[in-house]
Structures are given as C-alpha cells and as structure tokens.
Amino acid sequence: MTHGIITAALAGFGTGLSLIMAIGAQNAFVLRQGARRHAVLPVVAICAVSDALLITLGVAGVGAFVTAWPAALTVVGLAGGTFLIGYGVLAARRVLYPAPGAALTADGAAPAPGSARRAVLTCLAMTWLNPHVYLDTVLLVGSLAADRGDLRWVFGIGAAVSSLAWFGALGYGARLLSGLLSRPAAWRVLDGFVAVTMVTMGGLLLARA
Numbered sequence: 370m371t372h373g374i375i376t377a378a379l380a381g382f383g384t385g386l387s388l389i390m391a392i393g394a395q396n397a398f399v400l401r402q403g404a405r406r407h408a409v410l411p412v413v414a415i416c417a418v419s420d421a422l423l424i425t426l427g428v429a430g431v432g433a434f435v436t437a438w439p440a441a442l443t444v445v446g447l448a449g450g451t452f453l454i455g456y457g458v459l460a461a462r463r464v465l466y467p468a469p470g471a472a473l474t475a476d477g478a479a480p481a482p483g484s485a486r487r488a489v490l491t492c493l494a495m496t497w498l499n500p501h502v503y504l505d506t507v508l509l510v511g512s513l514a515a516d517r518g519d520l521r522w523v524f525g526i527g528a529a530v531s532s533l534a535w536f537g538a539l540g541y542g543a544r545l546l547s548g549l550l551s552r553p554a555a556w557r558v559l560d561g562f563v564a565v566t567m568v569t570m571g572g573l574l575l576a577r578a
Contacts, residue, residue, distance in 0.1 A: 374523050377520040377523040377524045378524070378526060378527035380513075380524060381510075381514070381523065381528040381529075381530075383527075383531070384513055384528055384531075385420075385528030385529070385530075385532055388505045388509070388510070389505075389531070389536075393501075393570055394453050394456075394495050394566060394570040395492075395496060395502075397562065397563045397566040398412070398492060398495055398563070399536055399539050399540050400559075401559060401560075402488060402492075403539060403542065403544060404543040404544065407484065407485070407488065408484075409540045409541060411485070412492045413536045413537055413539075413540040413541070415489065415493060415496060416532070416536040417532050417536050417537070420528075420529060420532035423503065423507050424506050424507075424511075424525050424528050424529050424532075425525065425529075426506075427506050427508065427511025427514065427525070428510070428522060428524070431507060442500040442503065445498055445499075445503075446577060447575065448498050449494075449499050450573075451575070452494050452571070453495070453570050453574065454568055454572065454575075455571075456491065456567045456571075457564045457567030457571060460561075460563040460564035464557045464560045464564060467553055467560075500574065501574075510525065
C-alpha cells in the first residue's frame with residue numbers, strides 16, 4: 370500500500386511539473402517578478418494556491434461541468450487573450466522606451482507605490498483568464514487522477530506540490546540573475562522575451578476562442 374501511495378504521488382508530481390514547466394505567460398510573469406525581487410511571495414502563492422484549487426476541483430470530478438459549458442471557456446479565452454496582448458504591448462514599450470533607473474530594481478530598489486497591488490491583480494488575471502489552466506488542471510489532471518481509483522487524491526496532492534515547487538523555484542531562483550540584470554540592456558532583453566511570450570499566447574487564445 371505504501372508503495373502504491375508513493376507511486377501515485379510521484380506520478381502526480383511528474384504530471385503537474387510537465388504541464389507547468391513549458392514557458393508561458395504565467396511563468397514569464399513570475400520570472401520577471403522574481404528577477405525584480407518584487408511581490409514574489411504573493412505572486413508565487415497565487416499561482417500555487419490557484420493550481421491547488423483547480424486540481425482539487427478536477428480530482429473531485431468537476432471536469433464534467435467544464436466540458437458542459439464550452440461557451441464559458443470561449444469567453445475566458447477572449448478576455449484572457451486580450452489581456453495578455455495588452456500586457457505584451459506594455460512590455461514591448463519598455464523595450465523601446467526603458468524607464469530611467471529601471472535596472473535598479475534588480476538590486477531590490479523600492480518599486481513605485483501601488484505596484485505590488487498591480488502585480489497581484491495582474492497575476493490573478495493571468496492565472497484565471499487562461500482557459501489552458503482549466504484544461505490542464507481540471508480536465509487533464511482530473512482525468513488522470515480518476516485512473517488512480519482510491520489513490521486519486523494522492524495523485525492530486527503530488528500535482529499540487531509540483532506546482533508549489535516549480536513556482537517557488539522560478540520566483541525565488543530568478544534573483545540569481547540580479548547581477549546580470551543590473552544592466553539596463555539585460556532588462557530590455559527580458560522584457561522582449563516577456564512581450565513575445567505574452568503576445569504569442571494572447572494571439573493563440575484569441576484564435577482558439
């Protein structure tokens with residue numbers, strides 16, 4: 370029995386990790402916040418807790434309701450795609466017109482007032498306005514967990530732990546780049562990466578919606 374529990378937990382951990390490791394809008398945002406050392410804890414917590422909630426819904430069998438309302442995913446896709454493209458345009462603007470002293474944030478300089486609130490709201494939007502989040506966690510993880518029978522919740526816990534581990538490593542590990550990002554040119558490269566990622570993901574969401 371113990372061997373079965375460990376196997377189910379590791380399977381859930383591996384499945385969750387494989388789904389969230391691909392570079393996407395959420396990962397790019399967490400990476401940028403981590404590199405700036407700004408609002409890292411709330412951003413990581415939002416991503417991990419959101420995934421845990423959605424995985425719980427999936428393991429509980431809520432996936433059937435999601436598939437029954439495809440129009441809801443279409444609306445989410447339209448809203449999320451528009452939001453991501455807008456954020457990508459702002460990142461592209463930072464590439465073309467970098468703010469004076471922007472590189473100082475890599476060394477932990479205090480951000481502008483209210484920016485922590487904006488970071489939290491942006492993270493919430495990127496997480497909950499992305500229909501892929503529902504497809505990956507509620508539907509895919511939920512269906513894979515169902516195959517585990519009585520161990521489906523162990524599988525789900527493993528998937529949730531992988532989310533916490535990944536976003537924690539991404540958010541807090543990004544500060545290792547602070548030396549490199551002390552140069553304005555490096556921030557322009559990072560913002561260029563964020564812009565391309567956001568616009569691409571946003572375009573794909575709009576096309577599929």
